[in-house]
Amino acid sequence: MHEATFHLTTTWVGIIDLAIFVIAYYFIATEEKYEINKAKPALFAGTFMFMLVGVYFATNGMDPEPLHEEMQKLILEIAEIFFFLFVAMTFIETLIERRVFDVLKYKLVSKGYSYKKLFWLTGLLAFFISPVADNLTTALILSTVLFTIDKSNKDFLVPGAINIVVAANAGGAWSPFGDITTLMAWTAGKGEFVDFLYLFVPSVSSWALTGWLLSLYVPKGEPHFNVETEEIPQMKEGGSTVIWLGASTIAIAVLGHQFFHFPAMWGMMFGLSLLKLHSFRLSKGGHDGYDIYVNMKKIENDTLLFFFGILSAVGALHFLGYLDYVHDLYSIVGATAANIGVGFISAIVDNVPVMSAILKASPEMGIDQWLLVTLTAGIGGSLISFGSAAGVGVMGRLRGIYTFGSHIKLAWTVLAGYILAMVLWYIQFEMMGLY
Known part of the structure; x- marks a missing residue:
């Protein structure tokens, strides 16, 4: 996100927009209770909040150009995430159709x-x-594997889903490629490539503790399997090629962004073109091909719309000046406490605009503190089911099984891992100086 152009938090539009965000967040968090999909309140809030800002500008005779420019920038940022997700989901649905996950299961x-x-x-x-x-992408793929193993055993699926979200977020925290927040910190010059690798110990320890606590809730026994009656699945023609195309697409997206400064979604869209060409080659070759548009119909559109809505809503709050209050944490409580608090804020709001706001404020911090905020913004999103992209993706994949409510019941295990990561960071960076 970009720096707020105006400070409108105390105006009627600022107060009403904040109220809309809070109400929408309530319905997102209680989607099980009211049986309303999280995309609906998120999309309503994200679009309506900016519309009210437009009304405020018009009624007060203000120049609408700054608002127009901010919304254009926001659209570009959302489009990058939207199309990245769109391609990733299309690849996963194609892998499902080619029976790749059936074979793996x-x-x-x-x-x-x-x-x-x-x-x-x-x-x-x-x-x-x-x-x-x-x-x-990692969470989407592995949650699909989890679901194909046993579609009905919630006692296995819920802790398994939380485990995947926590592991994916923790794994992404110690690599510049693994999470958008680490990528932002790296490209902003807050640390060299190797600096982020020093976060491995607190990251892996955080996941290991949470995983161990979650494993206590995993049922004993094993999935039902009868070698005499179980059908041996056969991967459809071209399935292995789709696997390699998927891996190559991710590599192209990462390397293209790093070395040629293309948006990550550009490489993903290029990979989508390769997938379409592969489909064409199969059908022309007389093989059992696939219709990529049929696979696209099966993607979780609610997840895509949720991202559009929630990022728009957070963008409106940022434009109004609310995220500027995050900066005040550093002058009030100090860098360490503020950076630890960022993890909780990023779980409630969204780690991307929070991290962006901190980078733009650029408080005076050493590499140890910049790595801390990278760690907390990355793994802090696991505290709530939709606090990270991985969590939202898995909620869409395991709809009705992995939900806000089911996550909250076991969220204490994630909090325990988060606290351990902070303790280990302090020992490694502040006491031992190992970085």
């Missing part, structure tokens, strides 16, 4: 792994894949 379940072993395996994969790819 069969290989995992046929080995006789218990629920607990599958729980740890998916979490471990999430932690080490997200630094290379990104936390959202």
